[in-house]
Amino acid sequence: MFTITYLTKTLIIMTLVIKLVTSQTLDEIKAQIINDWKSIALELVPNYQGETAYPEYQRRQWNFTSDSGFSTLIENFEDKSGSNRKISIQGQGEIAFQGASDVISGAYLCQFNFSKSAIITLHTDEFVTAFNGAQQGQDGITWVKDKPQDVTKLAVPALGKQSNQFFLAYDLIYIRDDYLYMGEVDVFGNEATLDNPPKGLCAPLIPFSDDETPLTLDELKEAILGGVWQSLTKEVRPSKNNQGKLITTFQTRKLTFLSESNYSLVLTSFPGPGQTSPFLEMEVIGPFVWEEDASQVVAGAYFAKFSMSQLYITPMNDEMATNLNQGLPEGIEPFKNGQKANLTGKEFPALGMTSDSPDYESDMVYQRQNRLYLQARPVDGGMLYPKERRTYSLQRDLIDPERSSFNLFLLLNLIVILML
Numbered sequence: 001m002f003t004i005t006y007l008t009k010t011l012i013i014m015t016l017v018i019k020l021v022t023s024q025t026l027d028e029i030k031a032q033i034i035n036d037w038k039s040i041a042l043e044l045v046p047n048y049q050g051e052t053a054y055p056e057y058q059r060r061q062w063n064f065t066s067d068s069g070f071s072t073l074i075e076n077f078e079d080k081s082g083s084n085r086k087i088s089i090q091g092q093g094e095i096a097f098q099g100a101s102d103v104i105s106g107a108y109l110c111q112f113n114f115s116k117s118a119i120i121t122l123h124t125d126e127f128v129t130a131f132n133g134a135q136q137g138q139d140g141i142t143w144v145k146d147k148p149q150d151v152t153k154l155a156v157p158a159l160g161k162q163s164n165q166f167f168l169a170y171d172l173i174y175i176r177d178d179y180l181y182m183g184e185v186d187v188f189g190n191e192a193t194l195d196n197p198p199k200g201l202c203a204p205l206i207p208f209s210d211d212e213t214p215l216t217l218d219e220l221k222e223a224i225l226g227g228v229w230q231s232l233t234k235e236v237r238p239s240k241n242n243q244g245k246l247i248t249t250f251q252t253r254k255l256t257f258l259s260e261s262n263y264s265l266v267l268t269s270f271p272g273p274g275q276t277s278p279f280l281e282m283e284v285i286g287p288f289v290w291e292e293d294a295s296q297v298v299a300g301a302y303f304a305k306f307s308m309s310q311l312y313i314t315p316m317n318d319e320m321a322t323n324l325n326q327g328l329p330e331g332i333e334p335f336k337n338g339q340k341a342n343l344t345g346k347e348f349p350a351l352g353m354t355s356d357s358p359d360y361e362s363d364m365v366y367q368r369q370n371r372l373y374l375q376a377r378p379v380d381g382g383m384l385y386p387k388e389r390r391t392y393s394l395q396r397d398l399i400d401p402e403r404s405s406f407n408l409f410l411l412l413n414l415i416v417i418l419m420l
């Protein structure tokens with residue numbers, strides 16, 4: 001009879017512990033993806049037309065019946081209410097993995113081939129007119145509001161889809177704990193293609209039946225303390241350049257709550273995705289106060305006002321230090337690479353800091369398992385200020401790697417082994 005030795009026991013425990021912390025191989029992703037997944041809340045997606053970015057809201061379901069078969073429902077809404085649908089896409093087909101992402105370690109590029117079905121429903125007169133205008137009756141299709149149209153093998157000129165071709169979508173898959181991530185290319189809402197794969201992760205999907213009991217405000221206050229909440233990867237974030245034009249930037253965030261009423265947020269900026277080195281670090285410290293309940297976004301979320309009372313900037317390379325030192329405003333010491341400068345209360349127009357810059361943001365906080373969410377950034381790259389510019393949706397998550405996500409299955413294994 002096989003008796004488990006202490007050595008075996010130790011080895012199994014070590015393997016389980018390692019499993020909890022390392023990033024996935026493709027085989028592990030394939031094993032973990034088989035589940036039904038959904039958005040936590042409505043997600044803010046940019047709809048860029050001409051020179052302007054408009055907010056649009058999206059809800060996604062992705063179900064994987066095997067490591068290659070999927071069915072999906074993607075609904076886009078006109079506004080945060082989640083009641084005015086614009087377009088729904090429903091489909092079934094196959095996912096084909098195409099190799100590792102070279103910008104997000106542990107993520108795999110993939111192609112979704114809607115080979116079994118692709119059904120599109122338009123919910124606004126505007127869309128119906130635009131789709132019919134492009135369609136010109138091709139493949140016998142006349143778009144009718146709220147009527148599902150099977151386009152599996154048919155042309156949809158409005159979406160660049162041709163007759164006898166299946167709808168194809170390119171994306172990436174990354175799984176960490178019980179969260180499934182897909183990617184985004186930029187802040188203009190461009191779809192990924194074979195040649196232009198995603199550069200960052202978007203808000204995660206959670207298992208369909210993984211609803212948590214929402215935290216009360218007191219529980220939330222307690223839960224966020226003591227954590228070091230960090231970006232999983234470099235994030236694709238909307239910002240504005242000196243001319244006020246929307247640009248894609250790459251940043252990581254590290255948020256800590258110094259006390260029940262103060263926070264520190266470190267934003268590290270990178271020139272691009274992948275293995276690039278940072279050029280600037282900015283730390284904001286200040287008090288935060290809780291505002292109203294945000295359960296219209298997701299149960300357990302609360303709005304909070306984050307004020308800025310201290311500001312520090314560190315150039316992370318010589319070039320950045322030199323750039324900052326060009327036209328240095330009076331009263332600011334020259335910058336040095338790697339040296340943190342205290343810019344609290346200083347004006348620095350080149351960095352967008354003037355006496356009438358907002359000194360707070362109307363943000364939001366939501367916490368579940370080992371993840372913390374703030375509010376999605378406005379699609380135009382501006383600030384969450386004033387209150388009217390709230391986006392009413394979750395941004396991608398920050399993780400506290402020190403906190404276990406309480407993977408129940410692994411935990412049970414561990415307990416069983418310990419009892420042997």
Ligand SMILES: *[C@@H]1O[C@H](CO)[C@@H](O)[C@H](O)[C@H]1NC(C)=O
Pocket residue numbers: 036037061062063071072073208
């Ligand atoms: C995904 O699975 C859930 C049940 O787990 C079901 O309610 C939902 O309709 C499915 N969605 C799709 C797009 O297949």
Ligand SMILES: *[C@@H]1O[C@H](CO)[C@@H](O)[C@H](O)[C@H]1NC(C)=O
Pocket residue numbers: 113115166168
């Ligand atoms: C999509 O799937 C269909 C059916 O399996 C297949 O015939 C077709 O070649 C696939 N398309 C691509 C681009 O892989």
Ligand SMILES: *[C@@H]1O[C@H](CO)[C@@H](O)[C@H](O)[C@H]1NC(C)=O
Pocket residue numbers: 310342343344345
């Ligand atoms: C930075 O400057 C502000 C305003 O002068 C001051 O209150 C703060 O203590 C300074 N921070 C440090 C770390 O010295």
Ligand SMILES: CC(=O)N[C@H]1CO[C@H](CO)[C@@H](O)[C@@H]1O
Pocket residue numbers: 258261262285286287
């Ligand atoms: C460390 C820090 O910033 N502490 C501040 C926390 O907030 C209060 C006001 O709410 C300040 O008085 C502290 O200095």
